[in-house]
Amino acid sequence: MSRLNLTTQRKAILDLVQSCEDHPTAAEIMERLRMNGHQFAYGTVYNSLRYLTDAGLIRELKLGETASRYDGRTEDHYHIVCKKCGRVDEVLSAPPADWIREVAAKTNYDVHHSQVVFEGVCYSCKHPNA
Amino acid sequence: MSRLNLTTQRKAILDLVQSCEDHPTAAEIMERLRMNGHQFAYGTVYNSLRYLTDAGLIRELKLGETASRYDGRTEDHYHIVCKKCGRVDEVLSAPPADWIREVAAKTNYDVHHSQVVFEGVCYSCKHPNA
DNA sequence: AATTAAATTTATACTAAGTCTAAATACTAC
DNA sequence: GTAGTATTTAGACTTAGTATAAATTTAATT
Structure with a gap:
């Protein structure tokens, strides 16, 4: 486990996921980032979501659909x-x-x-x- | 709900899934069918698995991996x-x-x-x- | 038994979600 | 400022599964 490294991209993605009332997919996250004026590479969004998930800052939900969803609430639920x-x-x-x-x-x-x-x-x- | 129609392909796939001790993926099912001398089209295997699942004869498991697994045990578990x-x-x-x-x-x-x-x-x- | 209609299978193209790679860029430590 | 590491980018690639159209099988009607 190394120190947390929140780059601009990771921070923006974390903020976005935490601000969501719902549970967006990676594609929805990209869309919302774009609406907020951010334009990150496709792979960066996936990379960052994995990084933030591994760091325990967000959660990945696998609800049986084709795409994972992400959740800013980290308490067990x-x-x-x-x-x-x-x-x-x-x-x-x-x-x-x-x-x-x-x-x-x-x-x-x-x-x-x-x-x-x-x-x-x-x-x-x-x-x-x- | 219409009458159950178990074609040769569907029957072979049902038999195979029911005979498994484990929970094979679609790809594993195709491989095992091939080893048993069956050679069905790719799409037919997916079609049949859906048909059998809808008919309640097998279960589709979504365990959070990328591929679904199939289970011949139909009791709730x-x-x-x-x-x-x-x-x-x-x-x-x-x-x-x-x-x-x-x-x-x-x-x-x-x-x-x-x-x-x-x-x-x-x-x-x-x-x-x- | 021949004809038609419906369902299924086949082969193949396509889609969606995500990973991998190599080059470019940014950050860190001296 | 330079070397070294980490990250981002763009785009190719992979995997799992769906869609489509033609060919085949099955069932129903005569």
């Missing part, structure tokens, strides 16, 4: 995806420790981490004319 | 991936219903399904010289 509209919301309740212990015991693994993606239908899609 | 060796094991304990209810209440979603991928270190990697 999960996500729920609406099957109808594709919207993604945060889930802050952690899986019960009992369950994790049970899984560790049954599988003989040291469990370090879990990714959970819930799928369902969001409030707006349930009540279309509210 | 989850997976745990070893960070060291990449091995994937089954997790048969379901997440506690209380937790799911809590998530549904907090997010205002109807929760239909959850995908859970645990990450950790498997027994063999923990005890390298056993």
Whole structure:
């Protein structure tokens, strides 16, 4: 682990991701950077996203779509995806420790981490004319 | 939903996936089919895997790698991936219903399904010289 | 059994997301 | 200021998967 090196590009990308209410893909990040007057090389954006992810400053979300999404919230949390509209919301309740212990015991693994993606239908899609 | 139509190709692919102890990718499935003397078009394998998945005969696993994996076990279950060796094991304990209810209440979603991928270190990697 | 219609397979072109590479640029330490 | 390292850039390349159009198979109708 070496010292954190936030270049202009990395800083701009970090700021952008942290300012997002949603969970943009790399392509969406590039688009928003361009709208803010930045124009970085394609590879630089991917490089920086990986660097920032490795540094623990942002999170990469793999929600089962083709592209990864990025999240400026670094606390441990999960996500729920609406099957109808594709919207993604945060889930802050952690899986019960009992369950994790049970899984560790049954599988003989040291469990370090879990990714959970819930799928369902969001409030707006349930009540279309509210 | 129309009647199930298991062509020669689909049947061979279903048989193969069901006979696997592991969770092969589409590329691995093609390779194993070839070893069994089958030679199907590239697109047919993808088509068939989707067909079989939609029919509920196999499952598509998105474990955060670049390629999907396929699983002949159709009961509801989850997976745990070893960070060291990449091995994937089954997790048969379901997440506690209380937790799911809590998530549904907090997010205002109807929760239909959850995908859970645990990450950790498997027994063999923990005890390298056993 | 021959004819038509529908579904499926095949081969191949294409797309999307991301990685790799080599040259150019920027930063750091002396 | 110069040498050395790290980063950015542009663009080629890779991987996984989708789309398309022609050929083949299967099923239904007569």
